[in-house]
Amino acid sequence: MKDRLTTLALAFAALALFYAFMAPKPEAVESQISLPLSTDAGEDGYAALWRWFNLQNLPVRALRQPFTRLEDRAYSPLAAGNVLFTTVPHRVVVRTDELSSLERWIERGNTLVVAAALDDTPAWALSAGESFLSSLARMTFLRFEPMQTSNGKSDGGARPSDGARILDALRGTLTPERLRIVPRGASPLLQDVRSVLAASPYPASRWKASSLDSAAVLELAQRSDPRRPENAGDAALWLRPQGNGQILVVGFASPFSNKLLGEADNGRLISNIVAWSRAAGGVIWFDDAHQGVTDFYDAKAFFRDPRLHRTILWMIALWLVFVLGWQHMRAPDDPWTPGDVTAFVRTTGEFLAGAATPQDVGRRLFENFFALIRQRLSLAPDGGPAWDLLADDARIDESDLAELKAEYARIETGERVDLVRLHNLLSRTTGKLA
Secondary structure, three states: OHHHHHHHHHHHHHHHHHHHHOOOOOOOOOOOOOOOOOOOOOOOOOHHHHHHHHHOOOOEEEEOOOHHHHHOOOOOOOOOOOEEEEEEOOOOOOOHHHHHHHHHHHHOOOEEEEEEOOOOOOHHHOOOOOOHHHHHHHHHOEEEEEOOOOOOOOOOOOOOOHHHHHHHHHHHHHOOEEEEEEEOOOOHHHOOOOOEEEEEOOOOOOEEEEEOOOOOOEEEEEEEOOOOHHHOOOEEEEEEEEOOEEEEEEOOOOOOOOOOOOOOOHHHHHHHHHHHHOOOOOOEEEEOHHHOOOOOOOHHHHHHOHHHHHHHHHHHHHHHHHHHHOOOOOOOOOOOOOOOHHHHHHHHHHHHHHHOOHHHHHHHHHHHHHHHHHHHOOOOOOOOOOHHHHHHOOOOOHHHHHHHHHHHHHHHHOOOOOHHHHHHHHHHHHHHOO
16 A cells, blocks of 8 residues: 555655646636637627627638738638728737738728727736737827827816825726717717727726828727816727728727627717728728737647646546556566576577578588588598599498489579487487497
8 A cells, every 4th residue: 555655645646746847838818808809708809799790791810820811811801891890909920021011911901990998997908918009000000099088187286195196096996987988070080979888997098190201190089088188089990091992990809899889879980890891892891810829830729728627637637547457467477487598499499490491401401411420530631522522431321422412403493491300310420430
């Protein structure tokens, strides 16, 4: 029993060392957080928008490949008149070659719609890194900078206390802030749109956009916040032309989510965007790839898959059961047995018999036989046949000499030789010469 417990402890120690040094460490699975995916039915998903487009018989597809596939006519048949809907920050970084392909795709006459978590902060966007803004700028050709707030004074000129500011932040965290976006003027994109509702469960900053080049940027809508008059009038919807296409950036990520799509005029806004930018036969793409859902191999997703870890645990459990249950913990004490010399000679002979032909063995037997005769007659070794010496010796019968010559001739001509009979004949002749 002690041996088995020791083996069990050492097995677990070996597995722990293997995991520590060799096994990849998967990232924590955020299974409770709703993500902006076409298949996500949670609060922040787009399953409702996906089903709505399908009910309207609009061609809608999930993009689970890099942006480079948009230029592949086999994957995206229509060259222009398509709409790509993506939400940032991305969970998967957009590569440089993808950005080049995306730019060419837009300039051919397609529309990129970006829902950016700038003025709102959904739960899934809390893990956004410092590269969020630079990646957004490279994709939209717009520079986003935080807006300078006032010096912190209220309308009466008094600076709020630290306690009041902490209480205000806590209230905003516990109660999601509801924000409204209103049109700045007439536009086909904002037809019949009076207000768009957004929500931010966590505090967010305010941002302003400017073009990275000389291209014009239209500010189509602005924030309307009666509770925070100082925030009203900030732009929240930007339109930038790019070649024959355009880039539309919404400063909020929540208006088209499952939770808010039916609120205010959110549905009307996305309907206007699709009607204005999509050509007949154009496809509406949902960018799922850069939110972590891909059709190609993703090593991180593979190691995050709980099925992999369950399989490894089952294999370890079965291995432990085999080692501790059926394996003998100690070899049996067999008595020592000396080596069998006869068996060794037999095995060696069988090996040589399998490696040498009968003619070679027979020729070697005759060479040894002739060398032994010359040695007994004190003659110098020659290596050739000694028939004359055997014929002059009275102890050798003529029949034995004739039989020896016949066997020798068979070996020289390559005929089949009975090695056992030859060995007995040579032994008998050697015995007569003793």
